[in-house]
Amino acid sequence: MPELPEVETIRRSLAPHLTGAVLRELRIFHPVVFSRHDDRRLAPWRLVALRRRGKYLIIDLADPESGEPGALLLIHFRMTGKLLCLAEGTPPAKHTHIRFSLTRDGKPFCLDFNDVRRFGRVSLLPPFAETLDPGLASLGPEPLSDDWTLDRFLEQMRRHARTTVKALLLNQTVVAGVGNIYCDEALFRSGIHPARRVNTLSDEEARLLRDAVRHVLAEGIGHRGTTFRDYVDGLGARGFFQQELQVFRREGKPCRTCGTVIEKLTVAGRGTHVCPVCQPLGDGTSHN
DNA sequence: GCCAGCCTGTTG
C-alpha cells in the first residue's frame, strides 16, 4: 500500500501525537512481523522523532531518564500495513500484530500495527544503525531532496540500461519511495511508455521523467496520499490523490488529455496503466 | 533481469 506520499502522510499525522510520548509496553501478537537486532529492551523508551526514508518510517527512541539515544524503530508497510493511533482500551483488531502502549503528559493511548497480509515489518535496531537493515541501507536518493541530481539519475540509467523504465523507477536502489501508482503517473506525465528500455531514453526524456516523479510525489503528499480501499493515515483519515490520477486504475476509461482508451498491461511483473497515444512505444527517434 | 512466493481479502 503506502508509497512515499502515504508514508510521509502517516509520519505527519502521527508526529504531533507521538513525539515526546513514552512507550511503556510493547505487545507482540504475531512474532513474524517483528524482529530485534540484539537483546535491546522493548520498553520503556521516549519517542524523540519520526523520520521517513523512502517507504520506511523511522522512530528514534531514547532512554526516558537520561535522554540518551537508545534504539531505532523501523516500520515498513509493504502492501497493507497500517499504523493507527487509538484510544486506550480499544480492543485490538483482527489483524493487529503489535500493540504499542504509550503515555503522553500522563495520558495513556495505544498505537497498533496491523496488516491483513502480514507482509509488513517492524524492527528494533540499535541507535544510528540504519545500515543493519539491508533494504534501508541500499536505498537510493530521496527523490524530493537535492541529493537526487540529474547526473545521479543518468548514471543509474547507464547501470540499468537494458531493463524497462518501469522496473527502473520501481527499483528502490535507483530512487527511494516510488511504487506502482506514482510510477505509472510519472511515466504518463512525462509521455514515456513504461515498457521502453532505459537505454532508448534521451537525456531530455530523463530530465522530464525525473521532474515528473518529483512533481507527482509532491502532489501526492499535498493530497495526503491515495486511498482506494485500505490506505488511511495514522489517525484513520483517507487520502484524496485518487481524484487526480490520470492513468492508474483507469483502464477502459478515456485519457484525460487525448480521449484514447487507457490500457492495462503487465510490465516488470506489475499491473501497468498507459495511454497508448500520449505514451508511444518506441524510442521516438524513428531509426532502426 | 525475471518471477514465484509470501498472505488474506475482494472482485469479476
Add this chain to the structure above:
DNA sequence: CAACAGGCTGGC
C-alpha cells in the same frame, strides 16, 4: 472460483 492487489526477497 480464479485472478488480482499499493512491495520486496531470494532463487534461478
